[in-house]
Amino acid sequence: MTDIIAEPEGGDRRKGSLLAQDTRTQKRNAAERRFQIYGMVAVSIAVLALVFLLTSIVSNGIGSFSQTFISLDVVLAEDKLDKTGSRDRTEMAKVSTFGYAPLIKAAIEDRIAAEGIEIEGLTKPDAVISKEAAAQLRNFVLANTDRVGDTVEFKFLASGRIDGYYKGRVTMASAALDRNISPEQLMLADALKDAGALERTFNWDFITAPDASENRPEAAGLGVAILGSLYMMVVVLFLALPIGVAASIYLEEFAPKNFLTDVIEVNISNLAAVPSIVFGILGLAIFINFAGLPQSAPIVGGLVLTLMTLPTIIIATRASLKSVPPSIREAALGVGASKMQTVFHHVLPLAAPGILTGTIIGLSQALGETAPLLLIGMVAFVREYPGAPPEGFFDPASALPVQIYNWTTRSDPAFVERASGAIIVLLIFLLIMNIVAIILRRRFERRW
Amino acid sequence: MNDMRITNRTIEMNDIKIAAKGVDVFYGDTHAIKDVSVEIQDKTVTAFIGPSGCGKSTFLRCLNRMNDTIDVARVTGDIRIDGEDIYDAKVDPVQLRAKVGMVFQKPNPFPKSIYDNIAYGPRIHGLSRNKTELDEIVETSLRRGAIWNEVKDRLDQPGTGLSGGQQQRLCIARAIATEPEVLLMDEPCSALDPIATAQIEELIDDLKQRYSVVIVTHSMHQAARVSQKTAFFHLGDLVEYGETGHIFTNPEDSRTESYITGRIG
Numbered sequence: 147m148t149d150i151i152a153e154p155e156g157g158d159r160r161k162g163s164l165l166a167q168d169t170r171t172q173k174r175n176a177a178e179r180r181f182q183i184y185g186m187v188a189v190s191i192a193v194l195a196l197v198f199l200l201t202s203i204v205s206n207g208i209g210s211f212s213q214t215f216i217s218l219d220v221v222l223a224e225d226k227l228d229k230t231g232s233r234d235r236t237e238m239a240k241v242s243t244f245g246y247a248p249l250i251k252a253a254i255e256d257r258i259a260a261e262g263i264e265i266e267g268l269t270k271p272d273a274v275i276s277k278e279a280a281a282q283l284r285n286f287v288l289a290n291t292d293r294v295g296d297t298v299e300f301k302f303l304a305s306g307r308i309d310g311y312y313k314g315r316v317t318m319a320s321a322a323l324d325r326n327i328s329p330e331q332l333m334l335a336d337a338l339k340d341a342g343a344l345e346r347t348f349n350w351d352f353i354t355a356p357d358a359s360e361n362r363p364e365a366a367g368l369g370v371a372i373l374g375s376l377y378m379m380v381v382v383l384f385l386a387l388p389i390g391v392a393a394s395i396y397l398e399e400f401a402p403k404n405f406l407t408d409v410i411e412v413n414i415s416n417l418a419a420v421p422s423i424v425f426g427i428l429g430l431a432i433f434i435n436f437a438g439l440p441q442s443a444p445i446v447g448g449l450v451l452t453l454m455t456l457p458t459i460i461i462a463t464r465a466s467l468k469s470v471p472p473s474i475r476e477a478a479l480g481v482g483a484s485k486m487q488t489v490f491h492h493v494l495p496l497a498a499p500g501i502l503t504g505t506i507i508g509l510s511q512a513l514g515e516t517a518p519l520l521l522i523g524m525v526a527f528v529r530e531y532p533g534a535p536p537e538g539f540f541d542p543a544s545a546l547p548v549q550i551y552n553w554t555t556r557s558d559p560a561f562v563e564r565a566s567g568a569i570i571v572l573l574i575f576l577l578i579m580n581i582v583a584i585i586l587r588r589r590f591e592r593r594w
Numbered sequence: 595m596n597d598m599r600i601t602n603r604t605i606e607m608n609d610i611k612i613a614a615k616g617v618d619v620f621y622g623d624t625h626a627i628k629d630v631s632v633e634i635q636d637k638t639v640t641a642f643i644g645p646s647g648c649g650k651s652t653f654l655r656c657l658n659r660m661n662d663t664i665d666v667a668r669v670t671g672d673i674r675i676d677g678e679d680i681y682d683a684k685v686d687p688v689q690l691r692a693k694v695g696m697v698f699q700k701p702n703p704f705p706k707s708i709y710d711n712i713a714y715g716p717r718i719h720g721l722s723r724n725k726t727e728l729d730e731i732v733e734t735s736l737r738r739g740a741i742w743n744e745v746k747d748r749l750d751q752p753g754t755g756l757s758g759g760q761q762q763r764l765c766i767a768r769a770i771a772t773e774p775e776v777l778l779m780d781e782p783c784s785a786l787d788p789i790a791t792a793q794i795e796e797l798i799d800d801l802k803q804r805y806s807v808v809i810v811t812h813s814m815h816q817a818a819r820v821s822q823k824t825a826f827f828h829l830g831d832l833v834e835y836g837e838t839g840h841i842f843t844n845p846e847d848s849r850t851e852s853y854i855t856g857r858i859g
Binding site: 402403471473474475476477478479480481482483484487491492496 | 658660663665688689691692695696697698700702703704705714715718719765768769771772
């Protein structure tokens with residue numbers, strides 16, 4: 147600012163050679179260079195932060211996409227599983243997972259004997275197998291009652307500590323202090339690996355399986371959370387887009403400009419800045435306590451996120467409606483189109499790219515939102531998949547960001563890896579949404 | 595509407611198409627048009643001239659109620675087309691605008707194909723029963739707009755891809771496709787080069803055989819070339835209205851004379 151009102155440096159300034167910069171020009175050029183350097187510094191800080199964030203997440207989380215499995219031949223002993231011999235499913239269901247554990251123990255002991263593995267001081271060899279294995283076995287037996295009595299090969303999850311051993315999280319030294327695993331058991335795992343019984347493969351269960359309990363990080367998956375998030379996005383899309391677009395068209399094109407519309411306008415802008423947890427309290431009070439909708443349900447999450455997304459969509463839509471040149475409106479009105487025809491035939495198609503971008507930004511925001519979901523009970527531990535829509539909208543479910551939050555609060559270090567893996571999944575979804583936004587915008591932006 | 599009555603009235607009104615009496619326009623507190631009365635004849639070109647901000651465009655936009663779209667604008671007075679008050683509560687401005695077409699200062703084709711640009715008006719007004727009829731309307735309109743030969747091979751190309759002069763002729767063709775009775779033109783040549791201007795002026799001359807044309811222009815030469823009647827506006831007043839030849843050669847008001855000789859405006 148100061149250089150505008152600064153006194154000219156004498157009349158001889160103009161008489162100087164063009165080949166030599168005078169002091170004023172030098173100062174101005176220096177200021178410009180300085181500003182460019184500030185900008186480059188700012189950009190590099192941002193890029194470095196992003197790179198740091200991504201590398202730390204990926205290096206922490208990439209492990210959750212692969213998992214250690216142990217293959218064992220299990221004898222489905224009839225005297226343990228079906229004492230009556232009736233093969234009646236209800237009768238057999240009375241045998242709990244505790245009844246299956248001895249079979250697994252026997253299977254691993256058989257395997258150790260068969261491979262001739264001898265480890266001094268080895269106790270509880272079945273600790274290398276996940277506790278999830280018994281449930282897996284039971285599900286198989288109840289689904290195939292005719293296989294009782296046979297010997298079947300199973301691929302069981304290795305326990306979280308064994309998995310951690312192969313991902314560098316657990317060492318012999320740490321195992322000596324760990325009451326869940328012993329160095330001898332790690333040696334057993336190594337021996338099994340040499341024998342070809344233990345392998346590490348891609349873990350689809352991480353994406354499809356439901357969450358698992360605190361003690362079984364190896365079995366925990368994102369299935370319920372992904373479904374829950376998907377259901378919520380469907381609700382948000384089908385509510386927020388029509389309501390938001392209709393509201394903005396009315397406000398922008400039809401509403402009279404008076405005190406009331408001014409108040410509404412200011413409030414919409416303010417709503418965009420309301421902390422999301424406030425929307426959670428609102429949702430709790432209105433949708434659960436007043437309207438009586440179920441807790442932890444994607445429909446409630448979707449409704450709350452709709453409220454949160456609406457201001458974003460309305461602001462973006464109004465901005466893109468405003469950017470349509472008035473000459474197009476005049477042209478349409480001039481040939482005798484009604485106001486609605488003008489809007490729907492001419493203005494809306496031109497504003498569509500902007501509206502789409504706004505909607506997808508709103509959706510991405512909603513997808514990553516955690517705080518309001520905590521308040522409406524979506525933080526619950528849910529192992530059941532929600533049903534198919536539309537009933538599924540009312541079933542309990544989890545959501546991706548809440549699942550991440552949930553896992554980070556658990557004590558087992560294996561959940562750190564799970565949480566980072568879940569963040570990667572969330573980021574991939576956001577990336578996909580943004581790519582879709584870009585593609586759709588390109589398609590609509592064919593502005594003749 | 596009883597057609598007989600309208601015909602009778604037109605004859606009675608002695609070819610007066612638009613009659614405005616005591617028209618005032620306010621933009622909020624600004625008094626933009628002050629008590630303007632003017633009678634515009636059928637099948638003639640009437641030019642509105644005057645310096646910038648004198649209200650000639652505002653008055654033009656009163657004739658098809660385009661000022662309705664501006665919230666703060668308020669129009670009082672009496673404007674009749676064929677003896678019918680167009681500001682009557684029963685008049686739907688949409689219907690009126692189909693009858694009174696408008697061409698704007700800046701060429702503003704829709705970002706659609708040339709065909710769709712022309713066909714849009716007839717479509718929304720239901721002027722054609724089938725594709726063949728619509729094709730016919732498009733062709734006649736483009737021919738009357740004197741642009742058919744230039745675009746007949748590329749009707750599916752975007753209208754915005756044409757040159758400025760072509761775009762403006764496309765807009766004129768679009769305006770006449772809805773079969774209006776009056777054609778309002780708001781400085782149609784101000785964004786065009788002299789050659790395109792000449793083409794448009796030639797076109798306007800043709801158009802007067804079918805329509806009552808009202809044109810707002812900055813250029814006195816243009817008014818002199820194309821119009822039969824001229825109205826001179828100054829600071830919201832209609833200063834003088836009469837035969838174009840008379841206004842330009844023998845103005846009665848000193849302000850008109852000053853403007854024509856280039857001393858004001």
